[in-house]
Amino acid sequence: MGTKGEGNRQRIVDAADSLFYRRGYNQTSFQDISDATGIPRGNFYYYFKTKDEILEAVVSSRITDLSTMLARCESEAEGARERLLLFTDMLEVNRDDVIKSGCPIGTLSSELAKDESTLQEKSRQAFILLRHWLKDQFSALGLENADDLSVDLLAKMQGVTVMACAFKDVDYIKRSHIEIKDWINSKTLN
Amino acid sequence: MGTKGEGNRQRIVDAADSLFYRRGYNQTSFQDISDATGIPRGNFYYYFKTKDEILEAVVSSRITDLSTMLARCESEAEGARERLLLFTDMLEVNRDDVIKSGCPIGTLSSELAKDESTLQEKSRQAFILLRHWLKDQFSALGLENADDLSVDLLAKMQGVTVMACAFKDVDYIKRSHIEIKDWINSKTLN
DNA sequence: GTCTATATGTAGATAGAC
DNA sequence: GTCTATCTACATATAGAC
Numbered sequence: 007m008g009t010k011g012e013g014n015r016q017r018i019v020d021a022a023d024s025l026f027y028r029r030g031y032n033q034t035s036f037q038d039i040s041d042a043t044g045i046p047r048g049n050f051y052y053y054f055k056t057k058d059e060i061l062e063a064v065v066s067s068r069i070t071d072l073s074t075m076l077a078r079c080e081s082e083a084e085g086a087r088e089r090l091l092l093f094t095d096m097l098e099v100n101r102d103d104v105i106k107s108g109c110p111i112g113t114l115s116s117e118l119a120k121d122e123s124t125l126q127e128k129s130r131q132a133f134i135l136l137r138h139w140l141k142d143q144f145s146a147l148g149l150e151n152a153d154d155l156s157v158d159l160l161a162k163m164q165g166v167t168v169m170a171c172a173f174k175d176v177d178y179i180k181r182s183h184i185e186i187k188d189w190i191n192s193k194t195l196n
Numbered sequence: 197m198g199t200k201g202e203g204n205r206q207r208i209v210d211a212a213d214s215l216f217y218r219r220g221y222n223q224t225s226f227q228d229i230s231d232a233t234g235i236p237r238g239n240f241y242y243y244f245k246t247k248d249e250i251l252e253a254v255v256s257s258r259i260t261d262l263s264t265m266l267a268r269c270e271s272e273a274e275g276a277r278e279r280l281l282l283f284t285d286m287l288e289v290n291r292d293d294v295i296k297s298g299c300p301i302g303t304l305s306s307e308l309a310k311d312e313s314t315l316q317e318k319s320r321q322a323f324i325l326l327r328h329w330l331k332d333q334f335s336a337l338g339l340e341n342a343d344d345l346s347v348d349l350l351a352k353m354q355g356v357t358v359m360a361c362a363f364k365d366v367d368y369i370k371r372s373h374i375e376i377k378d379w380i381n382s383k384t385l386n
Numbered sequence: 387g388t389c390t391a392t393a394t395g396t397a398g399a400t401a402g403a404c
Numbered sequence: 405g406t407c408t409a410t411c412t413a414c415a416t417a418t419a420g421a422c
Contacts, residue, residue, distance in 0.1 A: 014405090030310040033222055035397060046407055048400080057398065108306050115362040116303045119296070120220040126362075133362050157359055157368065158375075165355025169347055172305040172316075172323050178347065185348075204387090225415065236389055238418080247416070 015053045015063075017043050023064045027103075027110045030117055031061060031125075058125065065128045068110065069135055076139050086146035087194040090159070093140070094190070097163060097183050101176060108171040111136075112164045136160060147194050155193060162186050205243045205253075207233050213254045217293075217300045220307055221251060221315075248315065255318045258300065259325055266329050276336035277384040280349070283330070284380070287353060287373050291366060298361040301326075302354045326350060337384050345383060352376050 021042040025034040036047045036057070054060045075096070083089040097104065107113065111132045118126040137156050144152035166182040169175070211232040215224040226237045226247070244250045265286070273279040287294065297303065301322045308316040327346050334342035356372040359365075 028310065030222070030307065032220070033310060036399090037396080047398090048408070048410095049406060051399070052405065055399095106309070108309055112358050112362075113306045113310070116298050116306055116358060117220065119298055119361050120218065120223060120303070130362055133359075154371070157363075158372075161355035161359045161372070162351075163355070164358040165351035165353070168302050168306060168354040168358065169323075169351045171309050172302075172320055173347075181344070182348075182351070226417090227414080237416090238390070238392095239388060241417070242387065245417095 014043075014045055014049070018045060018050060018053060018060065019063045019067050022060050023067055026061070026064055026114065028107050031114065032117065032121075058123075061125065062128055065114075065131060069132055072132060072135055076135075086143040087190065090140070090143050090190050090194070091187055093143075094159075094163065094183060094186050097166065097179055097186075101170075101179050104167050104170055104179065105174055105176060106171070109164060109167040112167060133160065144194070149193070159186070159190070162189070204233075204235055204239070208235060208240060208243060208250065209253045209257050212250050213257055216251070216254055216304065218297050221304065222307065222311075248313075251315065252318055255304075255321060259322050262322060262325055266325075276333040277380065280330070280333050280380050280384070281377050283333075284349075284353065284373060284376050287356065287369055287376075291360075291369050294357050294360055294369065295364050295366060296361070299354060299357040302357060323350065334384070339383070349376070349380070352379070 018039060021039050022034065025038050025042065029038070036050055039045075039050070039060075040047045050060070054063065076093075079089045079092045083092045111129065114129045115126060115133065118129050137153070137160060140156035140159055141152045144155045149155060162182075163186065166179060166186070170179045170182075208229060211229050212224065215228050215232065219228070226240055229235075229240070229250075230237045240250070244253065266283075269279045269282045273282045301319065304319045305316060305323065308319050327343070327350060330346035330349055331342045334345045339345060352372075353376065356369060356376070360369045360372075
């Protein structure tokens with residue numbers, strides 16, 4: 007209920023978001039988040055009961071950010087095809103981060119798949135959001151296999167990020183981005 | 197030089213290989229490897245100075261295994277196109293592991309990208325081996341952009357594994373495998 | 387070569403003063 | 405609400421007996 011406390015809570019989530027992305031969830035300690043925020047370790051337990059709860063808040067925050075990004079794609083582009091093309095731009099917009107740390111959603115999903123717990127389900131929610139939005143765009147263009155196309159597009163972008171990150175290759179991202187846009191056009195034009 | 201020691205060394209590498217794949221490198225402890233092999237923790241330091249050295253040995257072991265797999269592709273298929281198609285079969289051959297833990301090479305590369313150390317370079321060696329072999333196959337078919345096609349194929353397979361693992365979807369692997377083989381044929385036939 | 391005991395650091399989590 | 409001190413567990417790594 008406190009106003010000051012909610013501000014601190016958000017600062018913890020923001021710092022954890024960045025650290026989970028750059029170092030991984032398991033490799034990020036409370037001390038790391040404390041160093042990044044200036045908030046003492048012990049204080050975290052006033053806002054979150056466990057580290058898992060911080061992860062849940064981070065995933066929720068990422069989903070909110072993604073929703074904002076998708077809304078911007080809708081407002082800045084007229085048709086569904088143009089929105090899909092705009093969506094793929096995030097490959098190049100975030101290319102430096104992609105080269106260094108991969109995709110925030112993809113790498114988190116891969117990391118959490120290795121824990122036997124139910125953590126991966128949480129990270130999957132972000133993929134589901136994208137999958138549904140992309141499917142809606144393909145559906146709006148009258149394509150019957152819209153869900154398959156949606157997952158295919160996500161797989162293309164995930165594959166590019168994994169290889170670009172593995173080989174630290176910026177040019178490869180640019181080339182692949184063009185190929186992906188060509189693929190979208192080939193599926194949605196005519 | 198001891199013969200018994202080398203046997204134990206290999207048992208450590210084999211157990212670490214499996215654990216690094218299923219739980220991740222950072223999430224695998226010496227105790228885990230000890231439990232899997234029956235070899236006491238302290239004994240590991242007779243064979244490896246650090247945990248990083250175990251990882252190096254695991255990557256070397258994986259590269260050896262991959263080389264064997266590629267040699268089998270060459271012996272079991274006549275032409276380069278058939279060898280490429282046979283290579284992609286590993287998607288379905290290992291589909292249960294892929295669903296559970298992703299790709300051993302891709303997930304290790306993604307995990308090590310998050311450490312600021314030089315560990316990722318080691319894991320990249322496995323990707324380089326595949327990249328060169330695939331390039332040789334495309335080159336043998338007279339294709340000029342053989343290296344690009346090689347990375348494109350690796351990206352396709354990485355993308356499929358990431359999505360299949362995220363959504364735990366076996367059918368998606370089967371469908372994508374067919375699409376990948378169609379893509380290879382479209383590039384190499386005529 | 388093999389194993390036990392242990393050193394040293396740090397992880398997540400808790401208790402309780404203020 | 406905020407912070408310090410601390411608990412317990414477990415990590416990598418080392419020392420040294422056998």
